[in-house]
Amino acid sequence: MAGAKTTPGDERNFLVTNFVKSVYEVDPDWFVMENVPRITSMEDGKVLEYLLDQFAEIGYETEWAVLNAADYGVPQRRRRAFFVGRKSGEGFEFPEGSFRESKDQQTLFADREPPRTVRDAFGDLPSLEPGEEKTAYAADPDGEYQTAMRAGGAGLRNHRAPNHGETVTERIERTAPGEKIPYDSWSQKRRLEFGEPAPTLLAGPRPTYHFAHPTDDRGLSVRERARLQSFPDDYEFRGPIAKQRQMTGNAVPPLLARAVADAIAEQTVPA
Numbered sequence: 001m002a003g004a005k006t007t008p009g010d011e012r013n014f015l016v017t018n019f020v021k022s023v024y025e026v027d028p029d030w031f032v033m034e035n036v037p038r039i040t041s042m043e044d045g046k047v048l049e050y051l052l053d054q055f056a057e058i059g060y061e062t063e064w065a066v067l068n069a070a071d072y073g074v075p076q077r078r079r080r081a082f083f084v085g086r087k088s089g090e091g092f093e094f095p096e097g098s099f100r101e102s103k104d105q106q107t108l109f110a111d112r113e114p115p116r117t118v119r120d121a122f123g124d125l126p127s128l129e130p131g132e133e134k135t136a137y138a139a140d141p142d143g144e145y146q147t148a149m150r151a152g153g154a155g156l157r158n159h160r161a162p163n164h165g166e167t168v169t170e171r172i173e174r175t176a177p178g179e180k181i182p183y184d185s186w187s188q189k190r191r192l193e194f195g196e197p198a199p200t201l202l203a204g205p206r207p208t209y210h211f212a213h214p215t216d217d218r219g220l221s222v223r224e225r226a227r228l229q230s231f232p233d234d235y236e237f238r239g240p241i242a243k244q245r246q247m248t249g250n251a252v253p254p255l256l257a258r259a260v261a262d263a264i265a266e267q268t269v270p271a
Contacts, residue, residue: 071097152234203249
């Protein structure tokens with residue numbers, strides 16, 4: 001989707017074609033490609049048809065599916081299109097999710113575990129004032145997810161709140177958890193709620209915020225964003241804060257990536 005709002009001749013419009021070229025040149029046994037869900041319906045499905053034809057021409061049987069990260073234990077509803085190509089053998093079967101997307105799905109997906117929530121992601125992290133940074137956890141890990149996030153033993157890093165002005169702080173303060181923050185031109189700004197997974201984390205070029213903390217009157221720290229993506233705490237983000245936000249927002253959630261990788265490993269026949 002890079003360059004979608006630019007001129008048709010913009011070279012960024014051909015990034016997906018360049019991916020196909022890279023697969024051809026590297027010639028791996030398998031490949032995985034991730035993109036936004038709309039790639040499957042662009043131009044009435046012609047882009048999808050073109051992609052699958054291109055992969056077939058270079059020798060790959062390719063399966064695709066739109067996966068939701070929340071189904072795989074990520075505390076975030078994040079739908080992305082995945083393409084998995086195999087050089088030889090039968091087609092690929094995508095892994096089944098084992099978590100529900102919402103607490104409301106108890107009847108429809110009774111055999112799945114409850115969704116991981118913002119509380120699961122943030123529960124052991126200390127409260128922050130705007131602009132404040134802390135390097136010590138607020139509590140011992142509570143539950144499987146927090147324990148897994150802290151398994152590397154590296155301590156707490158990247159936990160600094162955006163330095164909001166008084167006007168921004170007041171807007172957040174007036175917003176209830178789960179509600180949109182009152183902006184005329186920022187419809188995606190929202191205050192998170194502890195009891196559900198977060199909406200899709202965005203990248204954005206600004207160093208401020210898209211989502212506000214459920215109880216602190218501020219935007220999220222980079223570590224909180226990383227927790228929503230399932231990056232463990234021993235993964236340190238570096239560089240300007242705006243770039244760290246872009247990295248966390250653009251990334252494939254590691255738990256979802258692992259689910260796809262495990263499925264490939266299970267379906268790979270040893271030589």
